[in-house]
Amino acid sequence: MYETTYHRASSVDDAAAAFAKGKDSKFLAGGQTLLPVMKQRLAAPSDVIDLSKIKDMIGIVPTNNGIEIKGATTHYDVAESSDVQKAIPGLAYLASVIGDPAVRYRGTIGGSLANNDPAADYPAAVLALNATVKTNKRTIPADDFFKGLFATALEDGEIITAVSFPVTAKSGYAKFRNPASRFALTAVFVARSPSGEVRVAAAGASQSGVMRVGAIESALTTNWSASALDNVKVSASGMLSDIHGTADYRANLVRVMAQRAVIAAG
Amino acid sequence: MSTVKLTVNGRAVSVDVEDRTLLVHLLRENLNLTGTHVGCDTSQCGACVVHVDGRAVKSCTMLAGQAAGCNVTTIEGLAKGDELHPMQAAFRDNHGLQCGYCTPGMIMSAVDIVHRHGGKLDEETVRQELEGNICRCTGYHNIVKAVLDAAGRMKVAQAAE
Amino acid sequence: MGVEGIGASVVRKEDRRFITGKGRYVDDVKLVGMTYAHFIRSPHAHAKVKGIDSSAALKMPGVVAVLTGQQIVDDKVGNLICGWAITSKDGSPMKMGAWPAMAPETVRFVGQAVAVVIADTKNLAKDAAEAVVVDYEELPAVADVRSAIKPGAVQLHPEAPGNIIYDWHIGDEAATKDAFSKAANVVTLELTNNRLVPNAMEPRAAVADYDAAEEHYTLWTTSQNPHVARLVLSAFYNIAPEHKLRVIAPDVGGGFGSKIYIYPEEMVALWASKKVGRPVKWTGDRSEAFLTDAHGRDHISKAEMAFDKDNKILGLRVKTHANFGAYMSLFSSAVPTYLYATLLSGQYVIPAIYAEVVAVYTNTTPVDAYRGAGRPEASYLLERMMETAARQLKVDPAELRKTNFITQFPYQTPVIMAYDIGNFHASIDAAMKAIDYAGFPARKAKAKADGKLRGIGLSCYIEACGIAPSKAVGSLGAGVGLWESAEIRVNPVGTIEVLTGTHSHGQGHETAFAQIISERLGVPISQVSIVHGDTDKVQFGMGTYGSRSIAVGGAAIVKAMEKVEAKAKKIAAHALEASESDIVIENGEFKVTGTDKSIALPMVALAAYTAHNLPDGMEPGLKETAFYDPTNFTFPAGAYICELEVDPGTGKTSFVNFVAADDFGRLINPMIVEGQVHGGLAQGIGQALLEGVVYDGTGQLVTASFMDYSMPRADDLPSFKLSHTTTLCPGNPLGVKGCGEAGAIGASAAVINAITDAIGNNKLEMPATPDRVWHAIHG
Numbered sequence A: 001m002y003e004t005t006y007h008r009a010s011s012v013d014d015a016a017a018a019f020a021k022g023k024d025s026k027f028l029a030g031g032q033t034l035l036p037v038m039k040q041r042l043a044a045p046s047d048v049i050d051l052s053k054i055k056d057m058i059g060i061v062p063t064n065n066g067i068e069i070k071g072a073t074t075h076y077d078v079a080e081s082s083d084v085q086k087a088i089p090g091l092a093y094l095a096s097v098i099g100d101p102a103v104r105y106r107g108t109i110g111g112s113l114a115n116n117d118p119a120a121d122y123p124a125a126v127l128a129l130n131a132t133v134k135t136n137k138r139t140i141p142a143d144d145f146f147k148g149l150f151a152t153a154l155e156d157g158e159i160i161t162a163v164s165f166p167v168t169a170k171s172g173y174a175k176f177r178n179p180a181s182r183f184a185l186t187a188v189f190v191a192r193s194p195s196g197e198v199r200v201a202a203a204g205a206s207q208s209g210v211m212r213v214g215a216i217e218s219a220l221t222t223n224w225s226a227s228a229l230d231n232v233k234v235s236a237s238g239m240l241s242d243i244h245g246t247a248d249y250r251a252n253l254v255r256v257m258a259q260r261a262v263i264a265a266g
Numbered sequence B: 001m002s003t004v005k006l007t008v009n010g011r012a013v014s015v016d017v018e019d020r021t022l023l024v025h026l027l028r029e030n031l032n033l034t035g036t037h038v039g040c041d042t043s044q045c046g047a048c049v050v051h052v053d054g055r056a057v058k059s060c061t062m063l064a065g066q067a068a069g070c071n072v073t074t075i076e077g078l079a080k081g082d083e084l085h086p087m088q089a090a091f092r093d094n095h096g097l098q099c100g101y102c103t104p105g106m107i108m109s110a111v112d113i114v115h116r117h118g119g120k121l122d123e124e125t126v127r128q129e130l131e132g133n134i135c136r137c138t139g140y141h142n143i144v145k146a147v148l149d150a151a152g153r154m155k156v157a158q159a160a161e
Numbered sequence C: 001m002g003v004e005g006i007g008a009s010v011v012r013k014e015d016r017r018f019i020t021g022k023g024r025y026v027d028d029v030k031l032v033g034m035t036y037a038h039f040i041r042s043p044h045a046h047a048k049v050k051g052i053d054s055s056a057a058l059k060m061p062g063v064v065a066v067l068t069g070q071q072i073v074d075d076k077v078g079n080l081i082c083g084w085a086i087t088s089k090d091g092s093p094m095k096m097g098a099w100p101a102m103a104p105e106t107v108r109f110v111g112q113a114v115a116v117v118i119a120d121t122k123n124l125a126k127d128a129a130e131a132v133v134v135d136y137e138e139l140p141a142v143a144d145v146r147s148a149i150k151p152g153a154v155q156l157h158p159e160a161p162g163n164i165i166y167d168w169h170i171g172d173e174a175a176t177k178d179a180f181s182k183a184a185n186v187v188t189l190e191l192t193n194n195r196l197v198p199n200a201m202e203p204r205a206a207v208a209d210y211d212a213a214e215e216h217y218t219l220w221t222t223s224q225n226p227h228v229a230r231l232v233l234s235a236f237y238n239i240a241p242e243h244k245l246r247v248i249a250p251d252v253g254g255g256f257g258s259k260i261y262i263y264p265e266e267m268v269a270l271w272a273s274k275k276v277g278r279p280v281k282w283t284g285d286r287s288e289a290f291l292t293d294a295h296g297r298d299h300i301s302k303a304e305m306a307f308d309k310d311n312k313i314l315g316l317r318v319k320t321h322a323n324f325g326a327y328m329s330l331f332s333s334a335v336p337t338y339l340y341a342t343l344l345s346g347q348y349v350i351p352a353i354y355a356e357v358v359a360v361y362t363n364t365t366p367v368d369a370y371r372g373a374g375r376p377e378a379s380y381l382l383e384r385m386m387e388t389a390a391r392q393l394k395v396d397p398a399e400l401r402k403t404n405f406i407t408q409f410p411y412q413t414p415v416i417m418a419y420d421i422g423n424f425h426a427s428i429d430a431a432m433k434a435i436d437y438a439g440f441p442a443r444k445a446k447a448k449a450d451g452k453l454r455g456i457g458l459s460c461y462i463e464a465c466g467i468a469p470s471k472a473v474g475s476l477g478a479g480v481g482l483w484e485s486a487e488i489r490v491n492p493v494g495t496i497e498v499l500t501g502t503h504s505h506g507q508g509h510e511t512a513f514a515q516i517i518s519e520r521l522g523v524p525i526s527q528v529s530i531v532h533g534d535t536d537k538v539q540f541g542m543g544t545y546g547s548r549s550i551a552v553g554g555a556a557i558v559k560a561m562e563k564v565e566a567k568a569k570k571i572a573a574h575a576l577e578a579s580e581s582d583i584v585i586e587n588g589e590f591k592v593t594g595t596d597k598s599i600a601l602p603m604v605a606l607a608a609y610t611a612h613n614l615p616d617g618m619e620p621g622l623k624e625t626a627f628y629d630p631t632n633f634t635f636p637a638g639a640y641i642c643e644l645e646v647d648p649g650t651g652k653t654s655f656v657n658f659v660a661a662d663d664f665g666r667l668i669n670p671m672i673v674e675g676q677v678h679g680g681l682a683q684g685i686g687q688a689l690l691e692g693v694v695y696d697g698t699g700q701l702v703t704a705s706f707m708d709y710s711m712p713r714a715d716d717l718p719s720f721k722l723s724h725t726t727t728l729c730p731g732n733p734l735g736v737k738g739c740g741e742a743g744a745i746g747a748s749a750a751v752i753n754a755i756t757d758a759i760g761n762n763k764l765e766m767p768a769t770p771d772r773v774w775h776a777i778h779g
């Protein structure tokens, strides 16, 4: 790791100010992505601004039309939250299968979304659940937030303060782990809103990062059941291909994981 | 350089370190607590797991500065004097270790697993919960046995308290 | 058996330090004035080193020195050696290219060191390493065997034309040809034995300290064989004469073969500690381990087996290409020859065998022995062959094996090995019973109804352990003898120290060896200390690998024990005024049979050291040394059966049951033995399902970290059902055979046989990843 300067922020404004002062600052939340990258000397921030102790950024708040998860809330706290388990069981389950227990104790929703790893779990939920990302500057709808591999709509110095999830009628997640990294080799989140709108998002599959899966959405809109997907074709073109999964295998997984997610959602 | 003040195994300590120092290095290099190990550079093996404010985390994936003000317990701080923690005893009694390199991290993770699941652990859960701890020697068979055994012992110990 | 004697599952004496965080590993060593080394490694698989500019780095804070490959050559530090000479078919010696500890001119694999930065801290050394400018001229590279042996392929070493190190053979070609000409059926098989990274959890490390006043070096190193390290460092690498070099292998966090070898980093640390006049520590990162620890396996093979009309095997023909990587590692040459092809008879009567092995250089990390070393490759090939044959011949795979088992011992195979004893029917029967083999078809049908593909697979392995009779290995080209030593010191107060030349890095020697003493003397194991891993404390010994510690090291202890007992009996007889032949040892007492006269061991020991009243002419003291040279290999064998299910939607495999029935001869500590089997099985299953090194076409390692190289986790593995069938090894005084590698040798074939059974497609390579299995199902 290169030498850096560590700051512990006490508030969102404090963090934004500290960020602005540094030559090449980076926010640090759970550190479960940033620190491994810094250890490999693949990032060299002059300053790291620790968000994880900012009180306003931690917690889960039920709202009128859903649930709001503050930006520095850990995966563990989301998985364990009875509010989340009740309102969006698929989301609580998703948080419970991110990485391993030690990662879940420290990793945060804001960090995961800001990083937008194509194999990360949260982006699939945010996209399928049609959530809204709140920052210290604005609110960004899920459909506008993800911009491809490791890229988001966030501007330099912008902080994810919370993510707000609307109520859902059904939610389910099925993850097929990469046997080495344990990130998603391919994972699918399925959601149906109270009005019957179906949104399906897949992680780990596409070369352009988290994606919605139109063919599956339309099949499930007509018939919310796993068997409705038996004959759905997911195209392998544009899918990631690597030593753990070829493109056609991943395309298959999108369908199979969607089926399992529907079963999980009930 | 910064001064980091924290509590380690019940003792208040204050250490001057570069800001890039990881908690594991503070423990090993500055405090000579070499029971906490480093087995990888990608935050995956769990050889470095310690408890920070009661939660089992990877000390290789936390800056020393992030631990300022925290209460850290390492493998050296688990036993009460000469009396082994039930998890330590269960690892020994079930032959849950061979070379011993993964063992401190395994034990610290395992204690946390039992804390979270109480007596409701079964083999499958233990195996899933050990995802972040790699052992190359034991094939996990006896580690799983040890954790289940310790879960029983810890319940008894808790009931006795 | 006493409560702590042979056969007792005593908890390990060494555990307390490990479970309380008091283990002492190399990286825990801290010396006054210590500096830290960081190696500058080639990012290219093949390149010329045209220049190294360290001027900027030398000006950076905390930098003590930047040392290069040219300097180490100028200082006449020797090239790395390969210690086993193999002769090709045509009588020519193997063709070894030069391997300097740091490359002065040419790098041949990604990760090969070209220079080292020595600095006050590890971070400063790394900071400075980035300022060292190495001018490389990239050369074309070749990473796989098939490409490397093509005409016109890039040549790695001028010494080895065509990139071929040797083209070796064993067995009787004509007789084998003859057998095939008489065959009713011939079964053929092509397969790959995937390359693995050993990944002991403790990365390699070295701390070197040069004492200028004494011209003496001390090296703490992660070694399985500190004496061999000292021998090689002094005799071949010219670091220092043996009496001026102390090598200490303290607690070592796993080895699996990878810590047998003496690597460039240890050599450089020693050499640098003299150059900079301060202690030098190097601790490898996991990333460096992936690039520089000797890899394992990496064979491609073609095999044919001939059967008569009664399904008896007539002959076996095998051609194997072994990837050696860019240099010949210390024991690399022996692995695909004398540790592989000599085991190709397996548990079967095969009247004629002919095997050819071509050893090939590629621009990859050097390959050497990894848990099992050669024997897993042989076992995998044979056991997949048997399963393939059973399917082709339409017979039950267990039946086909039983039809061909060796039942008469000793049995001379056509490929050198003479099996001393075994009972292969007993182990397969035990395994079949444990898994309810007969009930499998019903279980398969039920699984099918649930949408799952269920399969069962067998693997009957045999291995040659207890490496090995020195004369035999010498005649086959080994540069060393493979005996073992032991010294037993009975202290004046009757406590006992056993100095062994073997080394424990997880195997539990401190307990098992103490049990051997306890068995003989009836003393508690708390009275016995096992001393190992320090060349200043322990007499020369050969170390631990090849499942040899109990079979060879244990036998040496018994031999020394016999000498101690003989002398002690003389002393006791003298003290008790009895005849020496009437003295028996029980519960730590020397008794005169048929009387109530006795004297306790501590009194005998005290008498030996006070020397006030010893038999005439007897030397004082009670300490004996023995060197034991085995008379044969030992032959652990067993049967593994795996039952599993494949999810047709994802290709993912999940275990239903895994049973093992092993014959290790006598078990000293069954708990430790079973632990060894568990660990071996995990590595065998890891090879079958998860692990596999991938290089891209330019020689870049794709699986360079745990992010891409799949290590077996707890949830990848089942709990294992173990049992033992026993034939005592006649070749050593303990009747033991060794158990350290069995699991890794036998497991992979059982897993793959089960998957191919489940999916009904025999074309499947390891690792059988979900992707591969899914493709094998769906075409």
Ligand SMILES: Cc1cc2nc3c(=O)[nH]c(=O)nc-3n(C[C@H](O)[C@H](O)[C@H](O)COP(=O)(O)OP(=O)(O)OC[C@H]3O[C@@H](n4cnc5c(N)ncnc54)[C@H](O)[C@@H]3O)c2cc1C
Residues within 6 Å of the ligand: A026, A027, A028, A029, A030, A031, A032, A033, A034, A035, A036, A051, A071, A072, A097, A098, A099, A100, A103, A106, A107, A108, A109, A110, A111, A112, A113, A114, A115, A119, A120, A121, A122, A154, A158, A159, A160, A161, A181, A182, A183, A184, B042, B043, B044
């Ligand atoms: C062993 C291991 C396994 C893992 N497995 C998985 C897995 O299976 N699935 C998965 O999804 N993830 C996995 N992760 C990643 C993990 O979930 C991370 O916690 C997460 O991706 C990043 O969150 P963080 O809080 O740790 O962020 P950090 O690492 O602290 O930061 C990540 C990035 O986000 C930025 N950032 C952080 N917080 C904010 C914020 N509030 N606003 C704006 N920018 C911010 C940082 O500047 C940085 O660039 C794994 C990690 C490890 C080490």
Ligand code: FES
Residues within 6 Å of the ligand: B037, B038, B039, B040, B041, B042, B043, B044, B045, B046, B047, B048, B049, B058, B059, B060, B061
């Ligand atoms: S050293 Fe911390 S996870 Fe490997």
Ligand code: FES
Residues within 6 Å of the ligand: B096, B097, B098, B099, B100, B101, B102, B103, B134, B135, B136, B137, B138, C201, C253, C254, C506
């Ligand atoms: S006991 Fe050696 S790595 Fe677990």
